[in-house]
């Protein structure tokens with residue numbers, strides 16, 4: 001059993017005048033066997049949070065527990081975790097087998113058991129035919145699988161992934177994403193996965209932690225985060241193109257109170273005979289779907305349509321109506337969902 005508890009975790013770098021707080025009290029309960037993605041823009045503190053769980057960064061305040069045991073003071077090797085990094089960190093002069101076996105050898109595990117574990121991991125990751133190769137003789141995707149194999153053979157309580165797919169091309173990322181999902185289904189090891197890519201987060205996560213500037217904005221399933229974003233930050237970070245956030249123009253039409261922001265996703269706006277009069281500024285043709293960028297008073301509105309609708313011309317005035325059951329309201333000052 002390896003749940004992970006983050007209890008008001010704080011991280012500060014530097015001392016005195018140089019002090020910089022980068023994590024501002026993050027709390028989250030991650031269940032045994034759960035796959036949780038930490039997502040947020042560059043610099044929001046997601047790697048720092050992961051490295052604190054790993055024991056690679058000291059914790060400035062709060063508590064981290066793994067499997068019910070407080071690990072604040074424990075060395076990385078004592079935490080029963082395995083980490084997969086973005087740059088794979090393979091030993092170039094060692095074969096694939098030796099790269100996967102290395103961590104077990106230094107723990108003085110009997111060679112027969114090492115062989116059995118490496119063979120099993122190589123089977124799961126389809127690396128069996130590559131065990132004699134050196135890393136330079138592998139593709140990027142294969143190297144990434146070796147890095148995962150090295151984590152698997154340890155049979156840890158927890159997997160920590162730090163942007164492991166960011167060096168792969170688009171096609172390989174999708175494929176490796178599917179492999180990681182399969183791996184998690186088969187092994188059921190509690191996993192924390194860091195990415196700045198919201199598509200990766202939506203597709204991999206059972207639940208996700210959305211971070212912004214060192215704070216947790218929301219912790220929920222992909223559906224919750226997409227359908228009920230807790231803040232304007234989450235609303236605009238998750239979803240491409242982002243949710244439209246309108247400050248004033250149409251609020252009164254829907255009984256919006258002063259000091260509120262109306263959120264509406266581009267796919268929940270319908271072009272028709274009635275609704276808000278907006279002016280088309282640009283169009284983006286994305287194969288099956290189209291994005292219509294409109295000027296709406298002094299605000300901007302993105303509408304997502306498809307080939308079933310006539311494409312409006314640039315400069316035209318069109319009418320768009322939001323789906324009344326898909327409106328989101330946020331407090332203008334705090335940005336929090338009302």
Ligand SMILES: Nc1ncnc2c1ncn2[C@@H]1O[C@H](COP(=O)(O)OP(=O)(O)OP(=O)(O)O)[C@@H](O)[C@H]1O
Nearest residue numbers: 013020022040041042043044045046047048049196
């Ligand atoms: N050793 C350090 N000393 C001082 N500040 C640091 C140190 N390491 C990271 N930071 C700062 O902490 C903040 C969070 O960094 P972190 O690497 O966790 O962000 P991130 O969300 O993982 O970003 P990225 O996606 O770019 O890797 C940043 O502002 C960064 O500049």
